[in-house]
Every structure is written in structure tokens, then in C-alpha cells.
Ligand code: SF4
């Protein structure tokens with residue numbers, strides 16, 4: 166019974182060690198984002214490991230099915246993509262061993278590493294999932310990779326997400342979430358408790374309010390927060406969803422940002438303001454530190470921090486499900502994947518203007534074919550409309566062997582020379 | 586071979602053809618589409634000629650490479666490249682659904698760049714609808730509603746009336762077409778197949794590029810010609826070819842010239858298109874939608890791998906297959922992962938299987954040939 170979430174134990178070990186290390190070595194007022202992020206992550210991991218040891222069902226989920234939806238069950242929700250990438254970020258050799266296991270099993274090298282990691286862990290018998298759930302979004306990798314879990318005899322519950330942003334899509338997807346939760350309930354032998362879920366959604370709403378305030382504060386020159394806020398926000402979205410730790414994290418971040426804003430202070434000697442229309446890099450968290458300190462480039466936002474949705478109305482069950490669908494379909498990456506770029510480009514140009522960015526950096530991730538047309542179209546639009554350059558880096562954001570951190574840094578360094 | 590030099594099959598070697606030109610000369614429209622989840626019957630009933638987007642014979646991707654990331658499948662980059670060079674300027678409309686990420690993203694570049702090029706002044710309307718990724722009752726209702734809306738849009742944009750009568754007539758023509766293709770397929774899986782895999786592919790590609798009433802006449806003729814022929818008698822390994830899109834002969838020829846005969850397939854231009862018919866009776870648009878939605882799926886349907894595997898297993902028996910070649914175009918995650926599972930499942934059944942990756946524009950011929958020859962030798 167005890168060995169059902171071994172990768173979470175590995176994660177806990179590295180998170181605790183890293184936390185202790187930065188806490189002891191780094192001066193108190195430095196790296197506060199990282200410290201606060203690790204502290205809250207550690208709490209969530211400890212809680213989940215304990216619940217797994219108590220025998221609660223392990224529910225694997227795609228990040229596009231927000232974890233708070235699963236809080237209607239007494240369970241241990243494990244994010245497939247988040248686990249692959251948090252291990253990629255924190256283990257010395259990342260998730261490479263697991264990527265290789267599944268690649269040797271036949272998974273194509275060009276398919277997303279965010280799923281590869283946990284697929285490899287399943288081959289290595291490290292997770293004992295009771296059920297896995299995923300929407301049919303955002304990308305080919307998702308519908309292509311998840312049937313593997315079914316092949317490995319793990320029940321797979323799929324909710325069908327329409328690929329178009331219309332009112333009818335939200336209604337349809339709301340129904341799909343309901344059906345999906347009821348199917349999961351049958352598999353794990355529990356009735357979904359929507360009151361519990363409501364509490365979780367309310368926590369999320371609280372956190373969203375803080376995130377929105379933070380979003381506004383980051384427009385300040387200089388930016389009051391370290392670039393590390395971006396990968397930490399991704400981790401919070403996945404590992405702390407629907408939990409008080411997320412509120413705690415953002416309350417602290419907001420208080421910190423406000424304090425600095427008032428004093429016109431920044432942890433970065435900001436010379437270049439950058440926006441990342443897509444993700445930052447997961448296989449090397451230290452990149453953010455390097456950008457702040459060496460390049461003096463602030464990362465104002467990435468897809469996880471500019472992509473904010475509306476709160477969920479919890480006043481009735483129908484409204485709740487409808488808004489849950491709306492939220493899921495407007496989640497980072499999902500939103501862009503299921504719409505055309507006719508909307509994305511003007512929206513992004515506006516954000517760039519509002520944040521007074523000097524440049525953009527697009528990490529063109531090997532897995533994300535659903536973004537296949539955007540880097541060049543966006544580059545042209547930013548250049549033509551704002552005179553702002555966009556650096557495009559071909560990369561696997563979770564596997565350093567595709568484009569190493571040295572290559573990434575060299576490219577950024579060269580690029581910044583053209584800016585200063 | 587009986588079909589060698591049949592002028593009709595040459596249609597499959599080019600993009601535009603004389604039938605399209607004649608169609609447009611009579612003031613009728615041609616609509617490019619992608620891919621098999623499009624209800625062809627609906628377009629035909631609207632007097633629109635459905636032309637399936639492909640890049641047959643086009644050997645360049647440079648222009649496509651500028652606009653799409655290099656992780657995009659080379660078939661899509663080649664199609665886009667061809668489009669940017671004017672290869673699809675003859676289209677009067679463009680219709681896609683969410684088939685795969687690559688083609689969906691190509692669609693927006695068609696809109697922004699191809700049909701927006703300097704000097705290209707034709708207005709080419711675009712149409713899109715969303716197809717569910719799983720097969721369920723709710724999914725069907727969604728799909729059918731999308732098709733109803735598509736019908737209304739087509740009627741408005743092209744100023745046509747799509748009546749039940751025209752839909753019923755279209756169903757008849759398309760059912761007849763599928764029946765003829767099934768008959769040809771039966772000749773393909775005989776002990777002494779009457780046609781090669783290359784010829785079957787040519788028939789399938791031509792079938793997607795000209796009006797169905799015309800091709801039906803040609804298929805009758807071809808069918809007759811094939812029945813009368815001797816069939817292929819030399820002993821060759823009987824192969825089933827599975828995976829990413831193949832719309833030209835090079836790769837198929839590579840396999841067949843290595844000592845194999847492709848007697849069946851599970852390809853976009855292949856068997857999947859003619860297995861099932863539209864039921865007659867009831868609401869014709871609903872029946873059309875039912876066939877398309879419930880047809881034997883491709884890997885974009887996430888919950889249907891078992892049915893695809895069952896088809897493979899049945900076909901391996903029926904067509905007396907000696908070995909299966911699974912192939913994917915690099916970066917095609919859908920077929921890559923479906924093939925990964927097929928490989929394990931077929932090996933568990935002790936069916937010889939080769940799983941390879943390739944590019945749409947064939948470059949590494951020697952490597953592929955070596956692997957294919959070694960595989961064929963290995964088959965007892
Ligand atoms: S959207 Fe991109 S990062 Fe996310 S699973 Fe798909 S390929 Fe991976």
C-alpha cells in the first residue's frame with residue numbers, strides 16, 4: 166500500500182532539500198519567490214503522500230482538468246504533466262531516465278515530454294493509479310499518448326472538449342465534466358461530493374483575485390518580482406490547485422510585490438523587459454535567476470501568468486459546472502489550442518503594449534504542434550505593429566538534451582546584444 | 586499489370602486536373618477540404634466539388650518552413666509550401682475540422698497568408714467545424730449539429746439550396762462509389778491480387794480529386810478490366826501498410842520494389858474510406874453525419890484504438906497478410922503513438938511487424954530500403 170506514489174516521494178525529497186538549501190544559504194530577503202513556492206509545494210506533497218499512505222485512491226489527471234474539480238473525492242490527485250516537469254526541474258538528471266524508458270518502448274521522440282515522464286514511471290511501476298482522467302485537449306500528444314495508460318490497464322476517463330469557443334461548447338463541456346466525475350466515482354467507489362468541490366473552487370477564486378492584482382503590479386517599471394514567479398506560478402497552478410497553500414503563496418507574493426512597488430524597488434536591475442508568449446523552461450529553473458542577475462532581463466509574464474480566466478460562480482450547481490467548463494477551456498494553453506490565432510495575436514499585442522515590453526522570447530516546444538503556426542505570425546505582428554523583436558528558440562522545455570541550457574543562454578545573450 | 590499506363594490513374598499524380606477545370610468552366614465551385622471527418626456528400630449536394638488537400642509530387646517545403654515550426658509534419662509543410670506557390674489558387678473555398686494540430690494550424694496560415702497574398706484577389710471563404718475526439722451519444726449530437734450549421738453556412742455563402750432530394754441523390758452516388766471501391770478491394774486481397782498497392786493508392790487519390798459520378802463510371806471500367814486480368818502471380822510477401830498519410834507513389838513503390846505486395850492498408854487514402862455506407866431512409870443529413878462520425882476511426886479519435894486494432898486483426902486474416910508495416914511521418918504524434926500500441930499488440934499475437942518513421946518527401950531511401958528488405962527476409 167505504501168509504494169503507490171514513489172515519484173512524489175522523490176519530489177518531496179528534492180523539494181525539501183532545495184528549500185532547506187536556499188533557506189540556509191541565501192540571505193533572507195533574496196529569492197523569496199522560490200522560497201515561498203518551495204515551502205508551499207512541500208506542504209502539498211507531504212499531504213498527498215500521507216493520503217496515499219492512508220489508502221486513498223490515486224487519480225492521475227491531465228493539467229487541463231484542473232485538480233480542484235477532483236476535490237469532490239477523497240483522493241490523491243496527481244498531475245501527469247506537472248509531475249514529469251517538476252522532476253525535470255529538480256532532479257539532477259531531470260526526468261531523463263523515464264523519458265528514455267518510454268521512448269525505448271516505442272513512444273515517438275517528438276511527442277511531448279510532459280507525458281513521457283509519467284508514462285516511463287508507469288512502465289517502471291512507480292505509480293499505482295486507480296484511474297486517470299483527461300480532456301480531449303489541448304494537443305495531439307494528449308489524445309495520442311493517454312491511450313497508453315489504458316493499454317496498461319489503468320481505467321481512463323475522457324471528457325470531450327469542443328475545439329471552439331462558443332456558448333454551446335461550454336454547455337457541452339460542463340455536461341462532459343459531470344459525466345466524467347460520475348464515471349470516476351464509480352471506478353473508485355465514491356459519490357462525488359459537490360459541496361467539497363465548491364469549497365475548493367472558492368479557494369481557487371480567492372487565489373485568482375490575488376493573481377489578478379499581481380498581474381497589474383507586474384506592469385510597474387521596474388517589475389517588482391523575480392522572473393522565478395513564472396515557473397512557480399505554473400507549479401502552483403498544478404500542485405496547489407484548490408488548496409489553501411495556493412492562496413498563501415499568492416498572498417505572500419502580492420504583499421512582497423506591493424512592498425517593493427511602493428518603494429520602487431526590484432530584485433532585478435531591470436534593463437530589458439521581456440514577455441514569453443509561451444512557457445519558460447522547466448529543465449533548468451536557474452535560467453530565471455540567470456536572466457535576472459546576468460542579463461538583467463525581467464520575465465514579465467509567460468503563458469501561465471498572463472492567461473487568467475474568470476472566477477467560478479458557485480451559487481448553484483449548474484452555474485458552477487458551466488463556469489468550471491469555461492475555466493477549463495480558458496486555461497493556459499487550452500484556450501489557445503482550441504481557438505484560432507485571429508484572436509490570439511491582437512490580444513497578445515495589447516498585453517505587450519500594456520507591459521511596455523522590449524522584446525519577446527518564444528520557446529517553441531517540440532511537443533506543441535498546436536502552436537505550429539504562431540511563432541512566426543506573432544514575430545511578424547510584433548515587429549510590424551510595435552517594432553518589438555521576438556526570439557524563437559526550438560526546444561523541449563522538459564528535456565535538456567534537445568537544446569541544452571548553454572544553447573538557450575547563448576541564443577538569449579546574442580539576442581540581447583541586438584537590443585541594448 | 587492490368588492497370589499499367591491507364592490514363593485515368595494519372596490524375597493521382599497531379600493536383601489540378603481536367604475534370605476540375607471542366608467543373609469550374611461550367612461555373613461550379615471547388616472546395617478544398619481536410620480530411621476524412623468532412624461529409625463529402627453534403628458538399629456534393631451543394632454542387633460543390635470536394636477536393637482533398639494533398640501535396641502529391643511536391644518536393645519542397647522551404648516556404649512552408651518559414652511559417653510553420655520545424656516540428657510540423659512534412660506533409661503539412663509541403664502542402665503549405667505548394668499553397669504559397671499558388672498550387673491551390675483554383676479553390677473556391679476551404680473547409681477543415683480539427684483533424685490534427687498540424688492541419689488545423691495550416692488552415693490559419695492559408696487564411697492569413699495564402700489567400701491574402703499580394704496579387705491574389707479572389708475571396709476564398711473558409712469553413713471550420715469542431716469534431717469530437719471520442720465516440721459517444723453526446724458526441725454524435727454535437728457533430729450532427731455542427732453539420733447542420735455547416736449546411737446553413739454553405740447555403741448562405743454559395744447561395745444554394747441543399748434539399749433533402751439533393752442529399753439523397755448524393756448519398757446514392759457516394760454509396761455506389763464506396764461499393765465499387767470495396768469490389769476493387771476484394772480483387773486486391775485475392776490469392777493472386779488483381780492490382781498492386783501502388784495502383785490501389787492511385788485509384789484512391791484520384792477518387793478524392795474528381796466528381797464522384799465521373800469516377801464511378803471509371804471505377805466500373807477499372808473493375809471490369811481488373812476482373813478480366815490475370816492477377817499478380819509472382820510470389821511476394823503480402824503486406825498491410827498502416828499509418829500516416831501517403832498520397833504519392835514513392836514510398837509504396839519502395840516497398841513493392843523490395844519484394845512485397847501491399848494487399849491491404851489502414852491509411853487515410855485507403856480502406857478506411859469505403860468500409861461503410863450511409864443508411865438510406867430517415868433524415869439524410871443525420872444519416873450522412875452518422876456514417877462519418879461512427880466510421881472506422883483514425884487515431885484522432887482517442888477512445889477507439891481497440892476498434893482499429895480489431896480491424897487490423899480481421900484484415901490480417903481476410904487478406905492473408907504476412908507482415909504489417911507501420912509507418913509515421915516524423916512529428917506525427919497521432920499515428921506515432923497508435924503505431925506504438927499496434928506494434929506491441931501485434932507482436933503479442935506473433936504477427937511480424939516493422940515500425941518505421943519517414944519524411945513526407947522521401948530522402949533517406951537507402952535506410953528505409955535496408956530496413957524493409959531485412960523485414961521481408963525475416964518473414965517466414
Ligand atoms: S500542450 Fe504542449 S506542453 Fe502541453 S501536453 Fe500538449 S504538447 Fe505538451
Ligand code: SF4
Nearest residue numbers: 658685687829830917
Ligand atoms: S500525417 Fe499525421 S501530422 Fe501529418 S497531417 Fe496526417 S495526421 Fe496530421
